[in-house]
Amino acid sequence: MASRTYSWDSERAYLVGLSRAFGGALLFALPVLMTMETWDLGAQMNRLRLAVLIVGLLPLLVGLAFYLGFERVTSLFDAVLDAFVAIAVAALLAIAILFVFGVLDPEDPAHEWIGKIALQGIAGSIGALLAQSQFGQAKRDEHRRREGGVFAEYFFMAAGALFLSANVAPTEEVAVIAHMMNPWHALVLIILSLALMHAFVYVVGFKGQHARAEHVSLPREFVRFTVIGYLLAAAISAFICWCLGRFDGVAATEILSITIVLAFPAAIGAAAARLVL
Amino acid sequence: MASSKTKRASHRPHPETPILEWLLGGIGCALVIACIAFLIYQGVNDGERPGRLISKVLSVTDTGDGYVARFTIHNAGSQALANLHVRARLLDSDRREVERATVVIDYVPGHSLQQGGFYFQHDPRKLEVEIRGEGYQKP
Numbered sequence: 001m002a003s004r005t006y007s008w009d010s011e012r013a014y015l016v017g018l019s020r021a022f023g024g025a026l027l028f029a030l031p032v033l034m035t036m037e038t039w040d041l042g043a044q045m046n047r048l049r050l051a052v053l054i055v056g057l058l059p060l061l062v063g064l065a066f067y068l069g070f071e072r073v074t075s076l077f078d079a080v081l082d083a084f085v086a087i088a089v090a091a092l093l094a095i096a097i098l099f100v101f102g103v104l105d106p107e108d109p110a111h112e113w114i115g116k117i118a119l120q121g122i123a124g125s126i127g128a129l130l131a132q133s134q135f136g137q138a139k140r141d142e143h144r145r146r147e148g149g150v151f152a153e154y155f156f157m158a159a160g161a162l163f164l165s166a167n168v169a170p171t172e173e174v175a176v177i178a179h180m181m182n183p184w185h186a187l188v189l190i191i192l193s194l195a196l197m198h199a200f201v202y203v204v205g206f207k208g209q210h211a212r213a214e215h216v217s218l219p220r221e222f223v224r225f226t227v228i229g230y231l232l233a234a235a236i237s238a239f240i241c242w243c244l245g246r247f248d249g250v251a252a253t254e255i256l257s258i259t260i261v262l263a264f265p266a267a268i269g270a271a272a273a274r275l276v277l
Numbered sequence: 278m279a280s281s282k283t284k285r286a287s288h289r290p291h292p293e294t295p296i297l298e299w300l301l302g303g304i305g306c307a308l309v310i311a312c313i314a315f316l317i318y319q320g321v322n323d324g325e326r327p328g329r330l331i332s333k334v335l336s337v338t339d340t341g342d343g344y345v346a347r348f349t350i351h352n353a354g355s356q357a358l359a360n361l362h363v364r365a366r367l368l369d370s371d372r373r374e375v376e377r378a379t380v381v382i383d384y385v386p387g388h389s390l391q392q393g394g395f396y397f398q399h400d401p402r403k404l405e406v407e408i409r410g411e412g413y414q415k416p
Contacts, residue, residue, distance in 0.1 A: 014295035043386055044357055044416045047320035051313045058309070078294070084305030085298060091308050109388050111319055118312055 017132055021089045024131020026097075028163065029090060029124035033097050037170040042119035043112040045245055050118055053243040057122055057162075061086055064129050064159050067152040068277060082132065083125075090124025091117055122166045126159060130277075153225065153274060154232065160273025161233040161266035162240070168265045169240045178257040186260045193233075193267040198226040200271035209275065225274075233266035234259055325387075328354025332363070332408040335392070337401050346401045347394045348408060355387035358413035365395045367404040375399055384416065 032038050042050075061083035066076060094117045098104040104113060168174060181189070201210050202221070216224075238259045241247055247255050332350040346365070352358055361382040367375045378395040385391045395401075 011295045011297055014297050018297065018301070040384070040416070047316045051316040051320065054309060054313055054316075081294070081298060081302040084302040084309065086305070087309055088301045088305030091305070107390065109386060111315070112386055112389070114312055114315055118316075 018085075018089070021086065021128040021132040022093060025086075025090045025093045025124040025128035028127025028130070029093065029097075029120055031167055032120055032123045032170070033094065033101075035170060037172065038119050039098070039103050039116050041170050041244055042115035042117070045115065045119075045243070047111070047115075049243040049245070050115060053122070053240070054118060056239070057125070058083065060155075060159055060162060061125055061129055063155045064126070064277075067155055068130070082129065086125040086128040086132065087121060089128040090121040093124055093128075094120035119170070123163060126163050150224070154228070156273040156277040157225075157229045157270035158232055158236060159277075160269035160271070161229075161236045162269075163273075164269030165233070165237045165240050165262050165266040169237070169244055169246070169262055174241075174261050175246065175258060178254060178261045181257055181261070186257050189260055189264055190230075193264050194226055194230055197229060197267045197271040198222060200268070201225070201274050229270045229274075230263065230267050233270045234263040237262035237266045325356040326354050327356040327358075327413075328352065328387075330361075330363075330410040334401065334406050334408075339400075340396075344397045344400055344402075345394045346397060346406060347392065349390050349392050350382065350385065350408070350410070351390045352385040352387060357387050357416050358385045358410075359383065359416040360414040361385055362411040362413070363393070364409055364411050365397075366407045366409075367397060367399055367401055368407055369404060372405070375404055379411075385413075 062076075062079050065082035065086070066079035095104065098116060098120070104116065238247075238255075241255075241258055241262060246258060250258070330350055331353055332348055335347040335349060338345045338347070348365070350361075350363060352361075361384075362379060363382060364377060364379045366377045369375055376397055376399050378397060380393050380395060382391050382393060
């Protein structure tokens with residue numbers, strides 16, 4: 001039964017999974033693909049920071065693939081392979097779509113192409129990975145989800161935060177909103193982010209809602225997931241802003257409010273990821 | 278009980294990885310490595326140096342009430358230029374200015390070419406055309 005003879009069936013099944021990955025990448029990357037700032041930023045942003053951003057994305061994708069994978073099938077090696085497949089899918093998709101849009105011009109220099117595609121690849125590769133492993137057709141009783149524990153929850157939150165903040169960060173509006181807010185607005189936004197994060201996961205009853213364990217007190221659960229999740233979201237927001245050069249030549253107070261503004265969608269993304277994944 | 282059995286089977290590493298997965302994984306890996314290598318190379322070597330602007334008149338069209346001179350401008354530096362102001366002057370044989378026209382080009386990446394046009398009253402074909410950059414903003 002478990003013979004090593006090669007079967008084309010697995011190839012065909014993989015092809016189906018792959019089309020799903022393209023679908024997921026398209027769904028997740030489309031808002032970014034159709035945002036003008038991301039084309040320009042990809043081409044203009046500091047080269048080394050773009051490299052840092054891509055290097056930072058890799059472990060996140062591998063971790064996602066590992067924790068989302070099925071216990072029986074997914075080894076760490078498979079997760080690495082999955083992550084690279086997701087990147088290939090996202091890159092091919094970005095090239096195809098941007099070419100159709102006329103954003104990619106064959107006459108443009110190579111570094112423009114690479115910048116544009118690399119920045120689009122972030123959202124797309126997360127989407128491809130989710131579609132590949134999450135919306136898969138594995139039979140429930142045959143494949144058991146890996147038990148992740150607290151660390152997996154943090155991983156999912158980081159992925160959700162990265163996805164949403166990477167979508168929003170390239171737009172001018174983040175800096176504009178930060179500029180219009182006074183310190184009281186910022187404070188309210190932090191409290192709102194925390195409250196919504198907590199409500200998303202524990203209160204409003206979405207499918208996948210987490211039940212608080214009996215022996216764990218509410219404040220402890222709040223600190224363990226919501227507060228740490230928010231800090232994670234804020235850190236990722238700040239990292240993305242730095243990579244995109246949003247902090248260059250900006251005063252410290254402005255940096256703080258930009259981070260708080262971007263941490264809002266990132267926090268929602270982190271909370272939603274806990275529910276969905 | 279079936280699940281505990283399948284769990285133990287997990288020690289056999291990736292039973293049947295499809296060739297297609299290998300292929301795409303390889304492409305992704307190569308893309309990432311190439312991309313990072315290229316970015317680091319560029320980041321370390323190229324920096325952001327402004328350079329010469331090289332322009333050329335492509336064609337002149339008679340519009341009835343004047344002329345349009347289509348031109349290209351090539352940014353030979355590695356610094357991307359935003360809001361590049363370009364001025365064209367028509368000079369007679371004594372290099373006296375007969376007419377001038379200006380255009381603002383949104384964005385010219387490093388080592389790249391952009392196109393535009395100048396509107397003139399005089400026929401640029403009968404005069405000398407001098408095209409110069411006046412200033413830019415760092416994007």
